[in-house]
Amino acid sequence: MTNDIAGIKKADVILIIGSDTSAAHPVISARIKQAVREGKSKLIVIDPKKIVMADYAEIYAAHRPGSDVAVLNCMMHEILKNGWEDKEYIKNRLEGFDEFKAEVMKDKYSPENVEKLSNIPAETLRQISELFGKAKTASLYYAMGITQHTTGTDNVWSTANLQMICGNLGVEGGGVNPLRGQSNVQGACDMGGLPNVYPGYQKVVDEKAQAKFEKAWNCKLDNKVGITVTEIFDAMYDGTLKGLYVMGENPYLSDPDQNHIIKAMERVDFMVVQDMFITETAEYADVILPAAAFAEKDGHFTNTERRVQRINKIIEPPKGVITDWEIIQLIANAMGSDWNYKSVRDITKEINELTPQYAGITWERVGRFGLQWPCPNEEHPGTPYLHKGKFARGKGLLRPIPFKEPDELPDEEYPLILTTGRVLQQFHTGTMSRKTEGLNNLAGPMVMISVDDAERMGISNSEVVEISTRRGEITAPAFVTKRISTGVIYIPFHYKESPANRLTNSAIDPIAKIPEYKVCAAKVQKIN
Amino acid sequence: MIVYLNGKAYEAKPEETVLQLALRNGIYIPHLCYHEKTGKAAKCRACVVEVEGIPGLKTSCNLPVRDGMVVSSKSEKVLQAQRMVVDLALSSGQHDCLSCEQNGNCELQDAAYYLGIERPSFQLYDNDYEVDDSSEFIRVDRSRCISCGRCVEACNKTVVNEVINFGNRGFDTKIVFDNDLPMGTSTCVQCGECMQICPVGCIIDKRSIGSGRNWEFEKVETVCPYCGVGCRLEVHVDRKNGKIIRVNGVEDSPTNNGMLCVKGRFGFDFVNSEERLTTPLIKENGKFREAEWDEAIALVASKFSEIKKEFGSDAIAGLASAKVTNEENFAFQKFIRREVGTNNVDHCARL
Numbered sequence: 001m002t003n004d005i006a007g008i009k010k011a012d013v014i015l016i017i018g019s020d021t022s023a024a025h026p027v028i029s030a031r032i033k034q035a036v037r038e039g040k041s042k043l044i045v046i047d048p049k050k051i052v053m054a055d056y057a058e059i060y061a062a063h064r065p066g067s068d069v070a071v072l073n074c075m076m077h078e079i080l081k082n083g084w085e086d087k088e089y090i091k092n093r094l095e096g097f098d099e100f101k102a103e104v105m106k107d108k109y110s111p112e113n114v115e116k117l118s119n120i121p122a123e124t125l126r127q128i129s130e131l132f133g134k135a136k137t138a139s140l141y142y143a144m145g146i147t148q149h150t151t152g153t154d155n156v157w158s159t160a161n162l163q164m165i166c167g168n169l170g171v172e173g174g175g176v177n178p179l180r181g182q183s184n185v186q187g188a189c190d191m192g193g194l195p196n197v198y199p200g201y202q203k204v205v206d207e208k209a210q211a212k213f214e215k216a217w218n219c220k221l222d223n224k225v226g227i228t229v230t231e232i233f234d235a236m237y238d239g240t241l242k243g244l245y246v247m248g249e250n251p252y253l254s255d256p257d258q259n260h261i262i263k264a265m266e267r268v269d270f271m272v273v274q275d276m277f278i279t280e281t282a283e284y285a286d287v288i289l290p291a292a293a294f295a296e297k298d299g300h301f302t303n304t305e306r307r308v309q310r311i312n313k314i315i316e317p318p319k320g321v322i323t324d325w326e327i328i329q330l331i332a333n334a335m336g337s338d339w340n341y342k343s344v345r346d347i348t349k350e351i352n353e354l355t356p357q358y359a360g361i362t363w364e365r366v367g368r369f370g371l372q373w374p375c376p377n378e379e380h381p382g383t384p385y386l387h388k389g390k391f392a393r394g395k396g397l398l399r400p401i402p403f404k405e406p407d408e409l410p411d412e413e414y415p416l417i418l419t420t421g422r423v424l425q426q427f428h429t430g431t432m433s434r435k436t437e438g439l440n441n442l443a444g445p446m447v448m449i450s451v452d453d454a455e456r457m458g459i460s461n462s463e464v465v466e467i468s469t470r471r472g473e474i475t476a477p478a479f480v481t482k483r484i485s486t487g488v489i490y491i492p493f494h495y496k497e498s499p500a501n502r503l504t505n506s507a508i509d510p511i512a513k514i515p516e517y518k519v520c521a522a523k524v525q526k527i528n
Numbered sequence: 529m530i531v532y533l534n535g536k537a538y539e540a541k542p543e544e545t546v547l548q549l550a551l552r553n554g555i556y557i558p559h560l561c562y563h564e565k566t567g568k569a570a571k572c573r574a575c576v577v578e579v580e581g582i583p584g585l586k587t588s589c590n591l592p593v594r595d596g597m598v599v600s601s602k603s604e605k606v607l608q609a610q611r612m613v614v615d616l617a618l619s620s621g622q623h624d625c626l627s628c629e630q631n632g633n634c635e636l637q638d639a640a641y642y643l644g645i646e647r648p649s650f651q652l653y654d655n656d657y658e659v660d661d662s663s664e665f666i667r668v669d670r671s672r673c674i675s676c677g678r679c680v681e682a683c684n685k686t687v688v689n690e691v692i693n694f695g696n697r698g699f700d701t702k703i704v705f706d707n708d709l710p711m712g713t714s715t716c717v718q719c720g721e722c723m724q725i726c727p728v729g730c731i732i733d734k735r736s737i738g739s740g741r742n743w744e745f746e747k748v749e750t751v752c753p754y755c756g757v758g759c760r761l762e763v764h765v766d767r768k769n770g771k772i773i774r775v776n777g778v779e780d781s782p783t784n785n786g787m788l789c790v791k792g793r794f795g796f797d798f799v800n801s802e803e804r805l806t807t808p809l810i811k812e813n814g815k816f817r818e819a820e821w822d823e824a825i826a827l828v829a830s831k832f833s834e835i836k837k838e839f840g841s842d843a844i845a846g847l848a849s850a851k852v853t854n855e856e857n858f859a860f861q862k863f864i865r866r867e868v869g870t871n872n873v874d875h876c877a878r879l
Contacts, residue, residue, distance in 0.1 A: 005757070005783055026719065026789035027757045033688035056688075147878075180756030184857070185850035185877050191857035192865075193848030193875045199858060204871050219866050222841065226871030229878060232845045241845055241872075243835040245828075247860055248849030254879045270831045277803055278816075287828055288816065290805035291852075293798070294753040295763065295772065299853030301751045303758025303783060311853060312750045314763050315770045315799070320806045320821075324849075324856040330821070332867050334829030347855035368749065369760070369782050424717060425790055427754050428876075432851075433791055435798035438664035438735075442718070442790070514878040 003139065003175030004305045004372065004384040009035045010173025013135035015044045017159070018068065018145020018518075022052040023424040025143070025179045025304075029053060032141070042135075044128055046071060046120075047145065048419060049448070049490060050483040059128055062485045065419045066406035066519040067118040069151060072158035073403060074114035075129045076104045076165060084133030086167025093391065094164055096398040103400030104161075117403065119485070138168050143179045144421070148517040150407045152509040157401050164396045170387035180304040182428065183294070187302035190357070190373070195226030200355035216354055228513040229255065230506060236264035244271045247324055248291065252280035253429035256506040256515040257471050258499055274327055279431055280496055291324050292317040298344050300366065302373070306383070308361045309370035406519040407507035410487070414469060414521035416453070417488045418503060421518075426494040434494070445498035446479040448490035449524060454480040459526060467491065469522045472502040478524075489522060532598045546588040546599055547575050557601045558610050558639035560617065560674055560727055562589035565779065565786060566681035572674070574613045574639055577601045585609055607643065614639045619648035621655070622671040628729040633742040635727035636674060653699055662712030665794045666723055667734040670702050679703060679722035679731060687721045687787055703730075720793040724776050724786060735794070736774040740766055745773055752792040753851060759784035759792050772796050832868060841869035848875040 008014070008031040022029035029052070035041035036056045045057040054060035063071050079085050080101060090097055107113065111122035111129075118125075132138050140163055146155045159176050160169075168174035180186045192199040202209035210223050227235060233255060235241035255261045265271060265284035273285040282288045296317035302308045317323070325347060329339045341347055348363045360375035361382075371382035386392065410417055425443035427433040434440055447467055449459065459465055461480045466473055467489065476491065476498040484490055493500035505520040531540040531549055540549050545568060550557050560572040568590035576585040580598035585606065588599075600606060618640055625631050657670035675694070680703065683692040691714055695704035705714035723731045745764040752759045760781035764773045775793050779786040798804075808824035809816040819827075835843050846864040848857045857875075864873040 022717075025755055025757055026717075027759055027784045027787045027792075030687045030787055034686070037685065037688050182756055182850035182876070183751065183753045183758070184852065184854065185756055185875075187854040188848050188850045188852075188857045188875045189877055191848075191854050192861040193857045193873060194877070195871050195874050198865075199861070213865075217862065217866050220869075221865055222869055222871055224871060226842075226873060227845065229847060229874040229876065232847070232872065232874065235845070241843055242839050243832055243844040245832070245844070245846040245864070247847060247856070248851050249847045249876050251847070251876075251879075254876050256879075270835065272828050272831075275805070276798065277801075277805060278809075286811050286831075287819075287824055288805060288809040289824060289828075290807060293804075294851070295750065295796070295799050297853065299855045301753075301758060302854060303751075304756040305758075305783070307758055307783065308854070309751045309758055309760070309783075312748055314748045314750060314765050314772065315767075318804050318806045321804070322821075324852050325859040327825075328856070328859045328863050330825045331828050331832070332863050334825050335833055335867050337867050341859070344853070344855050347858055351854060351858050369780075370758075427791055427795070432753065432798045433795050435801045435803065436791075436795045437797070439791065439795055441664055512878065517879075
């Protein structure tokens with residue numbers, strides 16, 4: 001998030017696009033609902049599912065999955081056409097406006113034409129544009145509904161374009177606010193758990209950064225960008241990748257095109273999995289190493305608003321179990337290295353020294369409620385919202401983003417659009433949440449299907465149906481509802497007995513390398 | 529601004545109430561419906577005080593401070609009125625402290641103790657409410673409800689789930705879910721906000737019943753391991769048995785302001801799960817066998833070293849984790865970059 005959770009109530013208008021907020025980020029959804037209920041903010045929701053948040057919205061629009069760029073460009077088309085943009089802000093703080101404007105002002109982004117692409121009525125598109133464009137401060141929230149597309153990067157650029165031309169970046173209550181889906185996904189990125197950057201987003205191809213880490217770690221480092229998770233499994237499948245070390249992840253259920261993932265794991269020479277449980281992925285490992293749970297260790301998590309917070313050891317791990325960093329250190333030293341961290345604090349100190357954004361977030365300073373990065377020194381109070389007065393790169397760059405269709409569209413054989421996501425009561429691949437029986441009683445596998453489609457196929461509520469795509473088939477009980485658009489089905493991906501990712505398309509965004517979980521062609525059939 | 533409370537002068541903030549001023553200065557005035565999150569309610573009347581120049585008694589939870597105000601929360605007249613209010617609350621329904629889960633953590637009990645009420649004085653009409661056990665995680669015993677309205681406020685205004693309200697009138701007033709449905713079949717999402725804010729033993733954590741007394745548990749703060757909001761948890765832990773008993777949201781946390789979701793409040797069975805791995809496993813002939821740490825670590829190190837030597841560093845990759853700490857992710861990428869010698873490190877940020 002460019003902005004902070006406390007600032008949610010400072011927005012006059014809030015736009016949610018591609019986030020089932022009350023299911024995936026319930027406490028942030030409560031903050032948004034509070035703002036609406038107290039009359040402080042007006043809410044716009046754009047989502048193919050009529051999510052709970054739509055019940056609180058001034059305007060709700062169901063768009064066709066994958067038409068996000070068309071919808072956002074249309075909003076900007078209307079905003080510029082009516083002069084609702086922030087002209088001062090554009091002049092003083094942005095660049096690339098002319099090329100950007102030439103794209104969004106094309107006739108194909110008029111409300112009438114975007115109605116054909118998105119299924120949102122032209123009149124609704126106009127209302128959305130007016131409410132958003134005229135707002136003094138508007139904020140935008142998204143989650144994987146924006147990013148998990150072959151056009152994920154384009155979608156994100158479009159949200160940034162919209163917020164820039166409206167002057168909503170670098171202001172309290174505004175912002176482009178991606179909601180991070182896991183307790184420490186922000187921290188894992190910040191700490192360089194990515195193939196192209198060291199901790200603090202220092203690029204591996206940057207010679208200065210390389211020299212800095214070579215000096216700090218007293219070693220030679222490779223300056224070539226590594227491969228991403230989707231490419232790792234392709235390389236395992238092809239046989240070029242021979243060894244894989246998995247720490248607390250479950251690609252068997254979380255990665256696209258499960259059959260491909262299984263074959264890749266069968267082919268790799270050596271795989272070690274470090275986890276609390278024998279996960280579905282661990283079944284394919286050569287060695288499994290038991291690791292401590294969050295409640296059994298000290299350290300820090302970084303949340304969606306860049307807040308670095310202390311986690312505290314509550315109980316002792318089961319006998320024989322140690323923490324992840326201790327295991328890593330054991331392996332490093334068994335390979336002949338010289339690691340000598342005495343406690344987790346030694347690592348925190350090294351993070352402070354090598355990660356500029358974390359320099360001031362020391363063990364001693366972090367306190368009960370943490371600090372928000374960037375926090376460049378020990379006197380700095382932390383940064384609730386980014387880009388105040390000036391963008392990180394100087395001027396904000398507007399980019400023309402042409403609309404592109406998803407990789408796989410419905411056809412005669414596979415006439416429906418499958419989109420995937422989460423439910424409130426379960427989490428990711430269920431390794432943690434499915435151990436609580438009550439949560440399983442509340443939420444099991446399902447396929448959400450529209451009343452229109454269900455009636456056409458003679459499917460009744462709770463009836464177990466078969467769902468198939470070009471990559472595989474699964475069965476799940478039907479949840480027949482008016483809350484999903486006709487022609488679209490939705491399957492949560494938590495369940496090994498109905499694994500949505502056996503069906504999903506592994507086509508990826510060319511830059512972000514993120515798979516297109518939110519759109520693929522599917523069909524639903526009765527079983528008998 | 530100066531306010532005189534029980535004969536002593538206190539510096540008051542212009543926006544606060546007399547109750548807030550008292551509580552901020554460590555002076556207890558019984559209060560059952562007021563909570564800092566749901567705000568002034570002036571319903572239970574347990575917080576009445578006497579103010580010089582104002583006839584009768586005033587509820588302190590909605591009484592704004594004024595400069596030079598002279599307040600008494602301890603005059604006999606005040607205590608008598610407070611005693612009557614608390615005695616009536618204690619007399620209605622079944623407040624069986626001995627077996628109540630909230631014993632030692634009950635605001636009605638605290639008020640009765642402060643006022644020296646040993647047992648209820650009145651025999652009131654009993655509603656014979658059945659316990660609502662229909663929800664997976666929350667138990668509702670209306671015979672312990674004092675109709676303070678905190679849960680109604682919290683459900684509607686804090687978490688804005690809009691499920692709880694008051695139904696019926698007079699003695700029959702009770703909290704209801706939707707149109708008086710059992711909690712488990714209502715639209716309740718079991719976030720547990722009502723449970724956390726309930727001053728008595730009416731709405732409680734169903735699964736921690738009988739697991740021990742409040743004072744036996746240590747309370748430790750940490751951060752929720754589920755989504756990325758980073759809600760701060762207050763975990764009640766049974767040290768003797770190494771078990772998590774229940775979880776509350778931390779009220780003054782800037783991320784969650786006390787709120788949690790159903791997973792973040794109740795979804796921690798995995799920690800104490802019997803399925804937890806406790807020893808390394810090595811696969812032999814397609815089957816896992818238990819191994820010592822030394823053996824497992826030596827095997828992993830030698831395999832990675834062999835692959836590195838034979839096929840090069842880029843033939844190895846690592847998946848870091850969005851569920852472990854910053855320190856552990858830092859150590860992991862350092863291992864892959866420094867010891868393995870490749871940038872092939874990623875995690876499920878994209879998935």
